[in-house]
Amino acid sequence: MALYNETVHELHEKLTKKEISSVELTNAVYDRIDEVEDQVKAYITLDKEGALKKAAQVDARIAAGEAIKPLTGVPGAIKDNISLKGMRLTCASKILENFQPIYDAHVIENLRKDDTVFLGKTNMDEFAMGSTTETSYFQSTSNPWDLSRVPGGSSGGSAAAIAAGEAIWSLGSDTGGSIRQPASFNGCVGIKPTYGRVSRYGCIAFASSLDQIGPIVRDVTDAAIVLNTICGVDAHDSTSANVPVPDFTKALKQDVKGMTIGLPKEFFGKGTDPKVAEQIKLTAKKFEELGAHVVEVSLPHTEYAVITYYIIAPAEASANLGRFDGVRYGYRNMQAQSAPEMMAATRTEGFGQEVRRRIMLGTYVLSSGYYDAYYNKAMQVRTLIRQDYQKAFEQCDLLLTPTSPVVAYPLDAKMDPLTIYMLDVTTIPVNMAGLPGISIPCGFIDHMPVGAQLIGKPLGEETLLRAAYTFEQATDFHKAVAPLGGKK
Amino acid sequence: MTEYITVIGLEVHAELKTKTKAFCSCSTEFGSEPNTHVCPVCLGMPGALPVMNKQMVEFALRFGLALNCDIQHYSKFDRKNYYYPDLAKAYQISQFYQPIALNGHVDITVDGKKKRIGITRIHMEEDAGKLVHSGATISTSDSSAVDYNRAGVPLIEIVSEPDMRSAAEARAYMEKLRSYLQYTEVCDGKMEEGSMRCDANISIMPEGAKEFGTRAEIKNLNSFKALERAIEYEVERQKEILEDGGHVVQETRTWDDAQGMTFSMRSKEEAHDYRYFPEPDLAPIIIDDAWIEKAKSELPELPDAKKERLMKEKGLDEYNAELIVADKKFAAYFDEAAAATDDAKGVANWMLGDVSAYLNANNVTIADFPISPKHLGEMVTLVKKGVLSSKLAKKVFAEMLKNDKAPVELVKELGLEQVSDAGAIQAMVDEVLAANPQSVADIKAGKDKAIGFLVGQVMKKSRGKANPGMVNQMIKKSILG
Numbered sequence: 001m002a003l004y005n006e007t008v009h010e011l012h013e014k015l016t017k018k019e020i021s022s023v024e025l026t027n028a029v030y031d032r033i034d035e036v037e038d039q040v041k042a043y044i045t046l047d048k049e050g051a052l053k054k055a056a057q058v059d060a061r062i063a064a065g066e067a068i069k070p071l072t073g074v075p076g077a078i079k080d081n082i083s084l085k086g087m088r089l090t091c092a093s094k095i096l097e098n099f100q101p102i103y104d105a106h107v108i109e110n111l112r113k114d115d116t117v118f119l120g121k122t123n124m125d126e127f128a129m130g131s132t133t134e135t136s137y138f139q140s141t142s143n144p145w146d147l148s149r150v151p152g153g154s155s156g157g158s159a160a161a162i163a164a165g166e167a168i169w170s171l172g173s174d175t176g177g178s179i180r181q182p183a184s185f186n187g188c189v190g191i192k193p194t195y196g197r198v199s200r201y202g203c204i205a206f207a208s209s210l211d212q213i214g215p216i217v218r219d220v221t222d223a224a225i226v227l228n229t230i231c232g233v234d235a236h237d238s239t240s241a242n243v244p245v246p247d248f249t250k251a252l253k254q255d256v257k258g259m260t261i262g263l264p265k266e267f268f269g270k271g272t273d274p275k276v277a278e279q280i281k282l283t284a285k286k287f288e289e290l291g292a293h294v295v296e297v298s299l300p301h302t303e304y305a306v307i308t309y310y311i312i313a314p315a316e317a318s319a320n321l322g323r324f325d326g327v328r329y330g331y332r333n334m335q336a337q338s339a340p341e342m343m344a345a346t347r348t349e350g351f352g353q354e355v356r357r358r359i360m361l362g363t364y365v366l367s368s369g370y371y372d373a374y375y376n377k378a379m380q381v382r383t384l385i386r387q388d389y390q391k392a393f394e395q396c397d398l399l400l401t402p403t404s405p406v407v408a409y410p411l412d413a414k415m416d417p418l419t420i421y422m423l424d425v426t427t428i429p430v431n432m433a434g435l436p437g438i439s440i441p442c443g444f445i446d447h448m449p450v451g452a453q454l455i456g457k458p459l460g461e462e463t464l465l466r467a468a469y470t471f472e473q474a475t476d477f478h479k480a481v482a483p484l485g486g487k488k
Numbered sequence: 489m490t491e492y493i494t495v496i497g498l499e500v501h502a503e504l505k506t507k508t509k510a511f512c513s514c515s516t517e518f519g520s521e522p523n524t525h526v527c528p529v530c531l532g533m534p535g536a537l538p539v540m541n542k543q544m545v546e547f548a549l550r551f552g553l554a555l556n557c558d559i560q561h562y563s564k565f566d567r568k569n570y571y572y573p574d575l576a577k578a579y580q581i582s583q584f585y586q587p588i589a590l591n592g593h594v595d596i597t598v599d600g601k602k603k604r605i606g607i608t609r610i611h612m613e614e615d616a617g618k619l620v621h622s623g624a625t626i627s628t629s630d631s632s633a634v635d636y637n638r639a640g641v642p643l644i645e646i647v648s649e650p651d652m653r654s655a656a657e658a659r660a661y662m663e664k665l666r667s668y669l670q671y672t673e674v675c676d677g678k679m680e681e682g683s684m685r686c687d688a689n690i691s692i693m694p695e696g697a698k699e700f701g702t703r704a705e706i707k708n709l710n711s712f713k714a715l716e717r718a719i720e721y722e723v724e725r726q727k728e729i730l731e732d733g734g735h736v737v738q739e740t741r742t743w744d745d746a747q748g749m750t751f752s753m754r755s756k757e758e759a760h761d762y763r764y765f766p767e768p769d770l771a772p773i774i775i776d777d778a779w780i781e782k783a784k785s786e787l788p789e790l791p792d793a794k795k796e797r798l799m800k801e802k803g804l805d806e807y808n809a810e811l812i813v814a815d816k817k818f819a820a821y822f823d824e825a826a827a828a829t830d831d832a833k834g835v836a837n838w839m840l841g842d843v844s845a846y847l848n849a850n851n852v853t854i855a856d857f858p859i860s861p862k863h864l865g866e867m868v869t870l871v872k873k874g875v876l877s878s879k880l881a882k883k884v885f886a887e888m889l890k891n892d893k894a895p896v897e898l899v900k901e902l903g904l905e906q907v908s909d910a911g912a913i914q915a916m917v918d919e920v921l922a923a924n925p926q927s928v929a930d931i932k933a934g935k936d937k938a939i940g941f942l943v944g945q946v947m948k949k950s951r952g953k954a955n956p957g958m959v960n961q962m963i964k965k966s967i968l969g
Contacts, residue, residue, distance in 0.1 A: 083535045096534070103528050105535060202535040209768035237537050238770050316768055319567050322578025323532040327634065339573050339632070366569070366763035375765055 004032040004165035005481055008222040011168060012070045015062060022055035022062070022073030025168075026117055029075050032165045033119070036484060039147055041139045042161040044080045045087055046120035051075060054117045061115070070225045071116040077167035079158050080121035081128055082213065083202035084108045087118070091204050092126045092136035095324045095331045095350030105202020106237065107171065107213055107230040114229050119167055122157030126352045127321065128178055128206045130154050131420050132411075135354040140411055143185060144482035145448055149408040152182030158216045159186040163482040169217045169226055173203055175210045176309055177404075177427025180439035183216050184403035184451020187441045187480060189468070190216040191223050192427075194459050195434035196241035199234030205320040207313035208239075210431040219478050220440065220469040224248035227461065243459060251462035252469040257291035259467060261454075262396035266302040267426055272405040279443040279450045280402045283471070287400070290470055297396060299388040304381050305429040306422055311365050311378035312432075318362030324350065357417070386433040393457050398467055401426050403439040403451035426453060436461050440468045441477035447485075449477070492692040492730070494723050495700050496658050497650035500665055501643050502675040503615065503683040504547045510614040510642035511538030511581060511770075518681060522620070522635035530640035532576030537769050540565075544642040545588070545773055547674040548612045549783050551644060552589030554672045554790055555607050559780050563588045565612075565767040570760050573634050574617040582645075584764040587611035588773065594668065595792060596660040597810060605661050606649030615641040644674070650689065650700065655719040659712050662686060663814060667791045670816040679711050686715060690722045691736070701726070702736040706750055708743045718743040722750055794819060802832035811840055818854045821861045828865025831872045835865060842885055859888045867895040877956055880904045908955040910962075913946070916954065917962045920945045931967050939963060 003011070003025055014020045030048050037043060058073035078084055081091045083101040085108075090096045104112065111118075125135040133141045133156025141156045143149040144164040151160040155172025159182035162170055172179040174192035183190025191214045198213045205211060215226035228249065233242040263284055268277045284294045326332035326346030333345035351359070365374035392399060405423055409415075430437040435455055442452035452471075456464040472478055509516055512529035528536035552559050566584040592607035617639035623629035646665060652658045666677035666684060677684045691703035706722060709715045721743075726736050740759070741750040789797075791813045798809040813819045822839055826832040843864070847857060867884055870876040876884060876899065887898050899905050907913060920942055921928055927938040939960065946959045 081535075083533075089534065091534070099534070101535075102533060103536075200535075201537050204534040205537075205769075207768075236539060238539050239537075239768075315765060318763070319569050319577075319579045319765070322569060322571065323534070323576060325571060325573075325578055327573045328531060328576065329533075340571070343571055343573075363763065366765050368761045368763070371763075371765070 002032070002165065003028040004168070006168070007218045008070060008074050008169050008225050011074050012068075012072075015073050016068065018062065022058040022117060023052060025073070026051050026055040026075050026119075029119060029165070029167065036144075036164050037166060039142060039484060040144055040160050040164045040166065041141050042122055042157045042164060042166050043077070043120045044090055044092060044123050044136075044138055044157070047087055047118065050086065051117045051119050054115070058115050058117070069114040069229070071111065071114045071169070071229055073115065073117060074168050075117040075119045076111075077119050077122045077158055077161045077170040078108070079124055079155050079170070079172045081124060081173055081204040081206075082107065082171060083204070084118060084121070087121055089204070090121070090138070091128070092124045092138060093351065093355070094137045095346070097137070097331060099330050103202065106199035106234045108202065110229050110232070122155070122161055122170060124157055125154035126355050127204070127317070128154040128173060128175055129317070129354050129358055131177070131181060131424060133157060133182070134411065135352055137352055142411065143408045144484050145187065145408065146486035147484065148410055148486045149448070150185070150411050150413075152185035152404070152408060154178040154182075155190075155216060156182045159183050159188050159190065162186065162188045162216055162218060164484060169215060169222055171213055171226070171230070172216045173206075173211055173213050174427075174431065175206045175313060176431050177424045179214045179216055180427050180437055180451065180453055181404050181424065183439040184441075184449065184453075185408040187449030187477070187482065188216050188218065189220055189223050189438065189440050189478065190214065191227065191438040191461070191464070192430065192436065193227065193231065193461055194241070194436045195431070196239055197231050197436070197459070197461065199232070199237040199240045201234055201236040205316075207316040208320060209316060210313060212431070220465055220472050221249065221252055223438070223468075224252055224465050241459070246462060248461060248465055251465045253466055254470045254473050255291075256287060256467050256470045259292045259398065259463075260396045261287050261292050261294050261467070262297035262392050262399045263294060264297050264299045264302070264392065264399055264401055266299055267401040267405075271422065271425065272402060273407070273445075275445045276402045276405060276407065276450055279445065280400065280452055283442045283452045284400055286471060286474065287467070290474055292467070294400075295395065297392045297399065299385075299392060299429065301381065301384045301388050302425065302429060305385055305432055306425050308378040308381040308385070309424075309428045309432060310361065310421060311374050312382065314358040314362030315366050315375050316362070318359045318366065321351075321355070321359055326350070354417070382432050385429050389429070389433045389435060389455070397457075397463055399455040401453045401455065403427065403453040407445050407448040407450055430455050434458065436464055438464050438468050440472060441480070442471070442475070443477060444480075449480070490731075491695040492723075492727055493695055493697075494653055494719070495650045495691045495693065495703075496652035496654075496719060497689040498648045498652070498658060498661060499687045499689070500646045500648075500662065501685045502646065502665075502669050502677070504544055504642040504644060504674055505676060506541055506543040506547065506642055508541055508543075509640035510541050510544050510612070511640055514640065516641045518683075520637055522633070522637060525637045526639070530576065531636055532578075538581060538767075540770055540773070541642060544612055545775075546783070547642075548588050548610060548644050549775060549780070550672050550787065551669070551674050552592065552610050553780070553784055553787055554668050555589075555592035555594050555610065555646070557589035557592030557607060557610060559589055559775060560586060561775055562586065562772055563775075564772040565770045566764045567767050568613075569763045572616065573632070574619050574636075574639070576617065576636060576639055580613060580616065581767055581770070582613035583611035585766070588775075594661070594664055596657060596664050598654070598656050598660050600807075603651075603657065605651045608647040608649055610644050610646050613643050613645060615639065615643050655716040658688065658719055659716050662712060662715060664791070667814050667816065671788055671790055673788070682710070685710070688715065688719060690719055690726070692723055692726045692730070702738050704736065704738070704750070705740045706743055707740060707753065710745070714743055714745050717745075717748060718750060721748060725750065791819075798832075802826060802836075804833060804836050808836045808840060812836055815854065821854050821857070824861035825865040825868070828862045829869040829872070831868050834868040834872060838864060838868060838885075842882070846889065858890075859885075859892050863888055863892060863895055870895055870899065874908060874955060874957075875899065875906055876904070877906055877952070880906065880952060904953060906955050907950055907953045908958060910958065913950075913954050913958050913962055916946050916949050917959065917966055920949065921963070921966060928967055
């Protein structure tokens with residue numbers, strides 16, 4: 001297998017045994033990028049020079065006999081809403097087209113300590129608002145399994161880069177499914193940790209009470225490795241959880257015996273592609289074979305999840321995106337004659353349609369006279385959704401659902417926004433409840449990958465990883481390689 | 489003609505004296521080079537997050553207790569959204585739905601009458617940056633720059649009930665708040681530096697009316713004087729409107745100090761919709777009883793308690809006591825000076841007289857007053873013991889301003905010791921009587937006026953040092969027997 005398609009743990013072993021160098025590996029990935037990037041368009045910014053420089057430093061360390069961490073010298077890609085000093089930070093928006101960040105995100109600080117190699121910044125939906133990576137100001141990314149299809153979103157660039165062999169590991173962010181859904185569309189493993197597990201400091205906020213950074217990688221072991229580095233309390237993020245971070249790789253045991261896995265019935269009916277539902281039922285069967293106990297459960301408020309999400313997330317976004325006003329950084333309209341005019345013109349011209357739509361939506365629901373009817377009500381429903389999950393977890397260790405009700409659909413499908421919003425019904429409630437969720441490859445429909453979502457209790461990442469790992473070791477879905485077939 | 493009642497409520501912003509900003513670790517120092525106390529958080533850089541400064545909560549809690557408020561065990565921050573170049577995030581982190589302190593009060597005294605002013609709420613929030621215009625005003629400038637040093641400095645907003653009925657009451661309330669802010673050491677209360685600012689809600693209603701009139705909110709009140717003038721102006725403006733049969737419009741107006749007028753900024757319809765919602769980046773503030781009790785036990789002596797004590801223990805009258813305690817440092821000076829003498833009233837008289845006159849004339853505060861409190865107290869003792877006449881005391885005081893030495897030494901150095909030696913004074917009296925037989929005859933004839941003249945002559949001879957009381961007595965005795 002080509003180096004660029006191997007996993008972090010395989011490559012780490014090769015680096016440790018000096019079978020390969022980090023420079024060799026980094027060059028191999030860049031060669032692959034040169035080969036396929038014009039078809040996939042996973043990246044917004046690349047930094048070959050910086051990556052090779054770091055790789056050479058790592059090689060010197062290895063040559064000197066120093067011990068290295070699992071991510072040391074292994075090149076990865078970062079979603080372009082995470083601040084990495086030295087690389088422009090665009091959020092896939094015109095308004096930040098040439099923005100140079102002045103500090104590192106907390107996760108980047110942690111990754112730097114591991115001496116990892118940063119390949120570049122990946123494409124995404126503008127400000128992480130979208131499920132297809134088509135709202136990017138720069139380009140649409142293609143799905144490496146079928147270039148005529150979307151890679152999902154909003155972390156579509158990160159997932160496509162993994163599927164296409166353009167990165168060994170990657171980071172995404174997940175507000176309503178933005179790690180898990182593209183992971184499932186691209187046959188990757190993607191985990192959204194418990195809200196608070198990973199510091200949000202340096203991740204450009206979309207919806208602060210829902211955002212969480214996490215890895216998109218090739219297998220469950222790699223997910224555990226990346227989590228080990230990025231998790232942990234951060235003095236700069238008051239919402240980061242002050243709890244010990246376990247060694248997640250220790251959770252990777254092939255054992256689900258006695259585990260109870262719940263199948264929420266709400267995710268298998270109307271709105272879910274029957275073929276997808278069938279794959280998830282087969283996944284459940286596999287878990288049963290492996291010794292787990294599978295039961296049907298109900299999450300009765302599921303039908304309100306998407307609607308309330310589209311009140312809370314835009315409300316928070318309308319405030320979070322206020323700072324992009326042309327005053328201190330980013331795009332500025334230079335024709336305006338006054339400061340208020342300049343700010344209005346800057347924002348009108350600098351934001352894309354979907355972002356403007358959500359800012360207006362959020363502004364509306366927070367307006368005087370509407371706050372109680374919309375925002376306050378939505379927060380109450382959010383509590384009910386959280387309680388649904390709490391109740392389900394009284395009898396289950398994990399829940400199993402489709403990651404997405406559908407497989408990757410064609411680019412430029414021109415679906416109306418509401419139809420696209422409704423497709424996030426499987427992932428959104430997990431953010432609303434602040435729970436950890438992982439998507440793992442569980443089958444194919446017409447050569448397109450299907451993802452199974454496992455949902456855990458708060459801070460239950462270890463159980464999640466153990467179950468995912470057990471399933472993975474018993475199946476081969478994660479070993480399939482995207483063919484880069486079809487034409488855009 | 490209809491008599492009107494003025495109704496005033498004040499919203500006072502006080503900058504808290506924390507070392508670092510409300511939600512980041514930048515310094516709060518005033519007067520530094522523009523944009524030197526900034527970081528990703530207070531500049532509103534993408535991805536930056538706030539972290540609450542616990543000292544800010546301590547200060548807000550302390551001040552809430554000082555104003556007799558109910559401290560809330562659970563309070564939280566909200567985002568107040570609006571666009572302005574000096575507001576880096578386009579929202580201000582504030583407390584709207586659940587502030588830290590509610591339902592307090594503070595007492596003021598105007599024209600000898602005590603009055604209780606209700607405190608509706610106290611909440612915490614962050615300050616914005618500052619626009620620096622290239623020209624004199626925003627409208628005459630080609631460009632403006634923004635200084636974010638102040639962005640994120642913690643504030644408390646103290647909202648009063650509409651309990652004040654005159655400009656004098658509003659001023660007294662502001663002065664009382666400043667005094668409390670200084671005593672609790674949460675704010676230095678300097679209106680001229682903007683560390684204490686106020687907006688006034690003003691309305692008038694015909695006497696006997698049951699409902700308040702429509703109010704105007706007046707902004708840009710940068711001094712006690714401006715507050716008083718703006719209220720007086722605004723009351724007249726509203727009276728004229730009502731007298732002409734019109735209606736006062738609910739609006740925000742700005743005070744123009746140079747013109748002495750208020751101008752409309754925006755009407756109720758144009759008022760901002762701040763779209764408050766809970767700040768998702770910060771956890772709620774939980775204050776338990778133990779924390780409240782600890783804060784209570786650490787409260788310093790407050791102005792009103794101190795006033796009572798000075799009246800009771802030091803024998804000051806209420807008026808003087810009130811004046812002494814208004815400024816914390818002034819009161820501390822009094823305490824020290826009074827400790828150096830047994831004539832506390834004398835100290836109060838000097839401080840409210842010559843000391844205050846000096847401070848006003850030189851436009852300085854007690855912190856820069858050259859005479860140490862101990863020396864002032866010692867001087868008061870010398871006067872009381874009769875060592876110094878009040879006239880000589882003024883000389884010593886003037887000398888101490890230049891040279892802060894112990895007054896006993898200065899009296900010696902200047903040769904100002906009052907002569908109370910009976911023999912020496914009698915000798916001078918005898919000389920003066922001999923030289924002024926006409927005056928002696930007048931006195932014998934019952935014309936007491938001449939006594940003053942003779943006393944003056946003796947004092948002159950003694951170069952002011954003779955004890956005037958003794959001189960007076962001895963002259964009378966020598967002539968009248």
